[in-house]
Amino acid sequence: MTFTCRPSRPDPASGINRKGRKFDQVLDGARRIFLADGFEGANVDDIARTAGVSKATLYAYFPDKAQLFTEVARCECDRMAEAALQEIDMSRPIREVLTRVATQIATFLVSDFSLAMFRICMSERDRFPELARSYYESGPEMGRRQLEAGFRDAVARGELKIENFTLAAEQFADLARSHIWLRAVFGVQTSFTSEEIAEVVEEAVETFFARYGR
Amino acid sequence: MTFTCRPSRPDPASGINRKGRKFDQVLDGARRIFLADGFEGANVDDIARTAGVSKATLYAYFPDKAQLFTEVARCECDRMAEAALQEIDMSRPIREVLTRVATQIATFLVSDFSLAMFRICMSERDRFPELARSYYESGPEMGRRQLEAGFRDAVARGELKIENFTLAAEQFADLARSHIWLRAVFGVQTSFTSEEIAEVVEEAVETFFARYGR
DNA sequence: CCGCAACTGAACCGGGCAGTTTAGTATCGC
DNA sequence: GCGATACTAAACTGCCCGGTTCAGTTGCGG
Numbered sequence: 001m002t003f004t005c006r007p008s009r010p011d012p013a014s015g016i017n018r019k020g021r022k023f024d025q026v027l028d029g030a031r032r033i034f035l036a037d038g039f040e041g042a043n044v045d046d047i048a049r050t051a052g053v054s055k056a057t058l059y060a061y062f063p064d065k066a067q068l069f070t071e072v073a074r075c076e077c078d079r080m081a082e083a084a085l086q087e088i089d090m091s092r093p094i095r096e097v098l099t100r101v102a103t104q105i106a107t108f109l110v111s112d113f114s115l116a117m118f119r120i121c122m123s124e125r126d127r128f129p130e131l132a133r134s135y136y137e138s139g140p141e142m143g144r145r146q147l148e149a150g151f152r153d154a155v156a157r158g159e160l161k162i163e164n165f166t167l168a169a170e171q172f173a174d175l176a177r178s179h180i181w182l183r184a185v186f187g188v189q190t191s192f193t194s195e196e197i198a199e200v201v202e203e204a205v206e207t208f209f210a211r212y213g214r
Numbered sequence: 215m216t217f218t219c220r221p222s223r224p225d226p227a228s229g230i231n232r233k234g235r236k237f238d239q240v241l242d243g244a245r246r247i248f249l250a251d252g253f254e255g256a257n258v259d260d261i262a263r264t265a266g267v268s269k270a271t272l273y274a275y276f277p278d279k280a281q282l283f284t285e286v287a288r289c290e291c292d293r294m295a296e297a298a299l300q301e302i303d304m305s306r307p308i309r310e311v312l313t314r315v316a317t318q319i320a321t322f323l324v325s326d327f328s329l330a331m332f333r334i335c336m337s338e339r340d341r342f343p344e345l346a347r348s349y350y351e352s353g354p355e356m357g358r359r360q361l362e363a364g365f366r367d368a369v370a371r372g373e374l375k376i377e378n379f380t381l382a383a384e385q386f387a388d389l390a391r392s393h394i395w396l397r398a399v400f401g402v403q404t405s406f407t408s409e410e411i412a413e414v415v416e417e418a419v420e421t422f423f424a425r426y427g428r
Numbered sequence: 429c430c431g432c433a434a435c436t437g438a439a440c441c442g443g444g445c446a447g448t449t450t451a452g453t454a455t456c457g458c
Numbered sequence: 459g460c461g462a463t464a465c466t467a468a469a470c471t472g473c474c475c476g477g478t479t480c481a482g483t484t485g486c487g488g
Contacts, residue, residue, distance in 0.1 A: 020434070038337075040254055044476060054436045055477085065476065122336035125401050126255075136400035167417050170393040179384040186350040187339050203381050210425035234464070258446060268466045269447085279446065 015063035016071060025051045026058050031072050035116045039069050039124045066128075073131050076117055081138035083108060088150040094159040095205065101147070102176035102201040109177050110184045110192050118185060144169045160212050168212055175204035229277035230285060239265045240275050245286050249330045253283050253338045280341075287345050290331055295352035297322065302364040308373040309419065315361070316390035316415040323391050324398045324406050332399065358383045374426050382426055389418035 017023075029051025033042045044065055048055045062068040086104070090097060108114055121132040147169035154160040162168045178200055183189040231237075243265025247256045258279055262269045276282040300318075304311060322328055335346040361383035368374040376382045392414055397403040 022435080041340075043474090054438095056437080056479085057435055059477070060434080119336050119339070121400060122333050123252075125333070129401060132400045133402055136396070136402050140396055140400075164417065167393060167414070171389055171417065171421055174388040174392045175385055178388045179381060182350070182354055186335060186346045186354075187343060188347055188350050200381065203378065203385065207385055207421065207425040211421040236465080257444090268468095270449085270467085271465055273447065274464080 014067060016067060017061050020061060022051070022053050022057060023061055025053055026061050026068075027072065027075070029053070030068050031075070034069055034072050034120070035076075035113070038120050039065075039127060042069075070128065070131070073120075073128070073135075077131075077134050077138040080117065080135060081142055084139055084142040084146065086146075088146060090150060090153050094154050095209065097150070098172070098205050098208065099201060101150075102172070102204050103197065105143070105173055105176040106180060106197045106201055109181050110197075115184055140173070143173065147172060159214065161214065162212050168208075171211075172204070172208050175207055176201060178204060228281060230281060231275050234271075234275060236265070236267050236271060237275055239267055240272050240282075241286065241289070243267065244282050245289070248283055248286050248334070249290075249327070252334050253279075253341060256283075284342065284345070287334075287342070287349075291345075291348050291352045294331070294349060295356055298353055298356040298360065300360075302360060304364060304367050308368050309423065311364070312386070312419050312422065313415060315364075316386070316418050317411065319357070319387055319390040320394060320411045320415055323395050324411075329398055354387070358387065361386060373428070375428065376426050385425075386418070386422050389421055390415060392418060 026047075029049075030042075030047050033047045033050055037043075037046075042065075044058065045055060047068070048058045051058065058068075062071070088097065088101060092100075117135060121135050125132045144166070148165045151160060151162055151165055151168060155162050180189070180192055180196065180200055184192070240261075243263075244256075244261050247261045247264055251257075251260075256279075258272065259269060261282070262272045265272065272282075276285070302311065302315060306314075331349060335349050339346045358380070362379045365374060365376055365379055365382060369376050394403070394406055394410065394414055398406070
């Protein structure tokens, strides 16, 4: 599956040349290799080969490796934001809603994509400080805001009682990833059954409700 | 401050030569540079210079960069284990105890050392899979076991009610780092006042108690 | 069929860095 | 004083890899 990502804001004189048949190929190849190997670890020859393009062509589109990387990263941040921005359907009973949301959080956080992006953000924080920051903002932060909004509705309807919305949302997300995420990022456990996730989710909802329920 | 770390198990024919005046210097210099720059990012010349030692001397002690790194990493895992292994004083009222423990967890997790080690584990997970694993085991895992033990005591004394001890401990630790740790690892926020930490801790204890209290 | 622009593939350059070598110095036991 | 051992400084090797160059190919508009 390959898809491109048009600039959210067109890059101002970034030196990127978007016109040409193979632009998308290059970006796609770069995405794969960068996600797999990180920035430092990625080899431009590999990217070109994976993209099915000559190195010269690659450098016809992008002035250097760093800009190619930031372009990929920007797209992935957009994807991330999109993922974080699913509307929360509050029409169902609150407990069911929270269970579904927690399941989504937990499942996403142990996905290959999420883990790869996280690792890259960690590894490349010195070289690309903006990357980690903007990923945080389009991901965790965006997700938190969504949660907060949902919580406000629920409180308004008398289904939850919350004073500190920010921290409550943060706690909810942290509870939803309890146990499994740390194991995933440290590589202690590499795959998770839906039962494992369901157990963590259930306990998360239980604890959250004990504090903020009704 | 410089201190050495004798092998927990003497390395079997690892090619490391421990005798010589400057062994400790080398290890100490390596620790600094590796913690600051990671494995790939660290420059052996820098290490030698920081250690106040010639490169030739360095290579008289360690056969290569990787072994030097793993030696440093092993020591840091030991330090980590030691830090995680503080006895929990259960004589005080449970709420006070948990508040103190949560404060320790939160404070440690946003410390330079902890963040540096975490980043290295993430960055070098492919090159040194064992590192992340053993750091996880001497850190989070060890800490969790300690917590679990404390919880069992508390349950026995009727101060808490818990069924799933593992998940409860995990939830407690996750609640204790809520909000602040993610911001720290993504570099969104680089320093934390004790008030910020205290707030998170208080909310963590509150939520934990709502579920598992009395 | 021509011309032009995109693309290819392979050779090449240059810098960074792990690890080695070498020629020389300091220190210690005897 | 003498040999041995530890250490130093600096030059050097070899490799990897980002980026460039260039001679040749493909394909498309007119």
